[in-house]
Amino acid sequence: MIVTPAVRHTAAGAAALLLALPVPYASAALAAPAAAPLSAQVRAPLGALGGRAEPTPPARHFVDPARLGRPGTQVQPLRGAPAVPSPTALSWVVADVSTGDVLAARNAHKPLPPASTLKTLFALTALPDHGPDERHTVADAELTGIGEGSSLVGVKEGYTYKVSDLWNGVFLSSGNDAVHVLASMNGGWKAMARKMQEKARALGARDTHVVSPDGYDAPGQVSSAYDLAVFGRAGVQDPQFTRYCSTRYADFPAGSWSFGIANTNRLLTGESGVDRYPGLIGVKNGYTSNAGNTLIAAAERGSRTLVVSVMNPQGGGGLAVYEEARELLDWGFAAAGKVRPVGSLQPAARESARSAQAGQRPVVRAQAGPQAEDPLRRAAASGGAHGAAARTAATDAAPSGTAAGLPLALVGAALGGALSLWLWRRFGARGN
Numbered sequence: 001m002i003v004t005p006a007v008r009h010t011a012a013g014a015a016a017l018l019l020a021l022p023v024p025y026a027s028a029a030l031a032a033p034a035a036a037p038l039s040a041q042v043r044a045p046l047g048a049l050g051g052r053a054e055p056t057p058p059a060r061h062f063v064d065p066a067r068l069g070r071p072g073t074q075v076q077p078l079r080g081a082p083a084v085p086s087p088t089a090l091s092w093v094v095a096d097v098s099t100g101d102v103l104a105a106r107n108a109h110k111p112l113p114p115a116s117t118l119k120t121l122f123a124l125t126a127l128p129d130h131g132p133d134e135r136h137t138v139a140d141a142e143l144t145g146i147g148e149g150s151s152l153v154g155v156k157e158g159y160t161y162k163v164s165d166l167w168n169g170v171f172l173s174s175g176n177d178a179v180h181v182l183a184s185m186n187g188g189w190k191a192m193a194r195k196m197q198e199k200a201r202a203l204g205a206r207d208t209h210v211v212s213p214d215g216y217d218a219p220g221q222v223s224s225a226y227d228l229a230v231f232g233r234a235g236v237q238d239p240q241f242t243r244y245c246s247t248r249y250a251d252f253p254a255g256s257w258s259f260g261i262a263n264t265n266r267l268l269t270g271e272s273g274v275d276r277y278p279g280l281i282g283v284k285n286g287y288t289s290n291a292g293n294t295l296i297a298a299a300e301r302g303s304r305t306l307v308v309s310v311m312n313p314q315g316g317g318g319l320a321v322y323e324e325a326r327e328l329l330d331w332g333f334a335a336a337g338k339v340r341p342v343g344s345l346q347p348a349a350r351e352s353a354r355s356a357q358a359g360q361r362p363v364v365r366a367q368a369g370p371q372a373e374d375p376l377r378r379a380a381a382s383g384g385a386h387g388a389a390a391r392t393a394a395t396d397a398a399p400s401g402t403a404a405g406l407p408l409a410l411v412g413a414a415l416g417g418a419l420s421l422w423l424w425r426r427f428g429a430r431g432n
Helices: 001-018 023-034 036-046 117-130 163-171 176-185 189-202 225-236 239-245 319-333 348-357 375-381 384-397 399-431
Strands: 073-077 089-097 101-106 135-136 160-162 249-254 259-261 280-288 292-301 304-311
Touching: 089 163, 089 225, 089 319, 101 225, 117 163, 117 176, 117 189, 117 225, 117 239, 117 280, 117 292, 135 163, 163 176, 163 239, 163 249, 176 189, 225 280, 225 292, 225 304, 239 280, 249 348, 280 399, 292 319, 304 319
Parallel strands: none
Antiparallel strands: 073 101, 089 101, 089 304, 135 160, 249 259, 280 292, 292 304
């Protein structure tokens, strides 16, 4: 007879307070024990915290999106990071090809004339339109308008070439004559410049203004170390582009005979007293009197591939661009895991789409640094079906911080209040 009123008062008080709770808190408190796959991964970390509620995660570390626009060298070293080199180039970038993370940079968005490194954007734009074995007979009009002093591979009017021959002329000899012919095959000079401009924007390269598709100096034609790194990264992810930019030597046809051509990228060939760089994939070098020496270089070592862009070294002569690129590549490989990114070559819109495809909420790509030491999020980061369940629960169901303990605290308060009320009514009434 005594137990029945106590149970009735206790249950009524607890039910009233649970109904008054916000729905997410109540549902999380009631549903958590039933989620077996998630609890198996989450309870152990929580137990290691002494049974306390899940802590509020610390603030995430975000890269300042404007950082790459600042003058000077930008780098965020962690403990044990090697000292960043000090090239004389006006602008340079070191980035990871796989992730797009910019590891370090100097004046990354400074607008500068690109010289023949702009041919990388030309190739990204025009390569898909014609197969390598397609043949083309060159017309006289296709060789008009080539800038004075341009580098040439030796294309002749009336000769028939395979498209692959013309691309060898572009990448190895930096032949502006080959560029003019390929541009004519793709709609003409002005149409090609317009297509390249559109391609640059699609890749997230917003510093580039195309006037002359071959990279020849032209009023208003500029790019940046950031954009060149974007082009280089996109190129080495294309097998056809990579095949051309990594070719050291080739035969170029000349009617009934052919002659040999060599890649002018000294880091690739080891010519002119420049040592070959181990693991170099290639990409593209350039020079004009206005642009100075420019270079995009990509190399792989183990499981990592890096891309660097170097624009207009101010000392060391004409070969300094290769040695400064070498220094930056060496530093980039040595700095693996020892620096926080200072930016990204990955367009933000594409990164958000990739996150959505992976079943995650879109995040800012520039985020860097350690993630919050959050048990639920650690579980959610694991693979498989359990990881997917954990992601869902971590983001949608379980509250964090003080709120996680709120339902239990209120239930305890309800039980205590109900018991106190019963004791007062039971024994207080007897004393009166």
